[in-house]
Amino acid sequence: MRAVEFQEYGGPEVLRIVRAAAPEPGPGQVAVEAVWAGVNFADVKARAEGYRVTSLPYRPGLEVSGRIRAVGEGVEGLRAGQEVAALLDGGGYAEVVLAQAARVFPLPDGLDLRSAATLPTVLPTAHALVHEVGRLRAGENVLVHGAAGGIGTVVGQLAQAAGAGAVYGVASSDAKADYALKHGYDEVFRPGTFETDVRRATGGRGADLVLDPVGGDTLRRGLESLADFGRLVSFGNAGGAEPWRAGQGDLYARGRSIGGFSVLALARSAPDALRMLTERALRTVRDGTVVLPVTAEFPLSDAAGAHRLIGGRTSTGKLLLRIAD
Structure with a gap:
C-alpha cells in the first residue's frame, strides 16, 4: 500500500510517499481501507514541530473515511465492507489504516464518504464547545476564534441552531471574514481588536x-472580554505560547469560569463518552443543521500541497486528501 510519512521535521517537502505492507488489525482494532483523509493544523504542527509525535518516521493524519x-478479535457491531469514519492517533495518510474500534463510526444513511472525512475531529469538538462544555443557552452571545476554519464553521451553525442571541467571530482577513459571515456569524472581528469590538x-x-x-495572550484577552458569569473554553494552543493559567483573582470577582476540551484526550480517557458525543453530533449532520464545506482537496501524492495551504493560514472550511479514486 501507499502511505505518506516524514523521517525528519521540517517544511512540507519532508513528506514522502512510501510503500508498505497493509497492517492487520489486532484485538479491539479495525483495519479501514481509506478513501478520504482529513487534513488538520495538528498534522502541520506534527511535521514542523513534532507535536504528538512519539518516534520517527511518522505518518500524520487524525481522521479518515472509508470501508x-x-x-x-473482540470487535462487535462492525463488519467488513461497512462504510465508516474513524478518529485516529495518527497514520491517516495511508491506503489502509488501523483504528481502535471505539473510534470507528458507521455512517448514517445519506452521509457520503467525502463528507464523512470532514467530521471525526471537527464535529464532536464543535458540539462539545457549544453544548457539553460551553453550555450555551438561548439568547446568549458567543465569540469564536478561528471562525473560518473547520471547527469555526460548524460552531457558527450549531450556535445559531441553539438560539444564540448573537454569534461573533474572529478572523484574520477579509476573505475569511466573508466566509464566516456565510456560515452562521453575525459579525466578524480582527484578532488585534476583538475584545474592544465585542464590548x-x-x-x-x-x-x-x-x-x-x-x-x-489571546486567551487572556478573551477572559477579560467575558461578561459577568461568562465562560471561556480553551481547545488548543495554536499560538505556541506557554500553557495558560488563571487564578481566583481572574475568576471570582465576576463569576467567570474556564473549561477545556480535546477530542483526542477524550478518546484516550473516556472512549464511551466520545462515542455518545459523536453520535449526538452526527445527528446534526443527518438533520441538516450542520454542513461542513470541503474547500480544497489534494491527491495523497500531494500531501505537501495540502500542508502548504493550511500552514499558510489562508485556508477556510475543510481540506481533504483523496486516498482512492
Whole structure:
C-alpha cells in the first residue's frame, strides 16, 4: 500500500510517499481501507514541530473515511465492507489504516464518504464547545476564534441552531471574514481588536461564551472580554505560547469560569463518552443543521500541497486528501 510519512521535521517537502505492507488489525482494532483523509493544523504542527509525535518516521493524519477491510478479535457491531469514519492517533495518510474500534463510526444513511472525512475531529469538538462544555443557552452571545476554519464553521451553525442571541467571530482577513459571515456569524472581528469590538457590539456587556484555540495572550484577552458569569473554553494552543493559567483573582470577582476540551484526550480517557458525543453530533449532520464545506482537496501524492495551504493560514472550511479514486 501507499502511505505518506516524514523521517525528519521540517517544511512540507519532508513528506514522502512510501510503500508498505497493509497492517492487520489486532484485538479491539479495525483495519479501514481509506478513501478520504482529513487534513488538520495538528498534522502541520506534527511535521514542523513534532507535536504528538512519539518516534520517527511518522505518518500524520487524525481522521479518515472509508470501508472496513477487517476487524480484530473482540470487535462487535462492525463488519467488513461497512462504510465508516474513524478518529485516529495518527497514520491517516495511508491506503489502509488501523483504528481502535471505539473510534470507528458507521455512517448514517445519506452521509457520503467525502463528507464523512470532514467530521471525526471537527464535529464532536464543535458540539462539545457549544453544548457539553460551553453550555450555551438561548439568547446568549458567543465569540469564536478561528471562525473560518473547520471547527469555526460548524460552531457558527450549531450556535445559531441553539438560539444564540448573537454569534461573533474572529478572523484574520477579509476573505475569511466573508466566509464566516456565510456560515452562521453575525459579525466578524480582527484578532488585534476583538475584545474592544465585542464590548462595542454588546453595549459594554461582553461575551457570554468565548471559544479559544489560540492560547497565550489571546486567551487572556478573551477572559477579560467575558461578561459577568461568562465562560471561556480553551481547545488548543495554536499560538505556541506557554500553557495558560488563571487564578481566583481572574475568576471570582465576576463569576467567570474556564473549561477545556480535546477530542483526542477524550478518546484516550473516556472512549464511551466520545462515542455518545459523536453520535449526538452526527445527528446534526443527518438533520441538516450542520454542513461542513470541503474547500480544497489534494491527491495523497500531494500531501505537501495540502500542508502548504493550511500552514499558510489562508485556508477556510475543510481540506481533504483523496486516498482512492
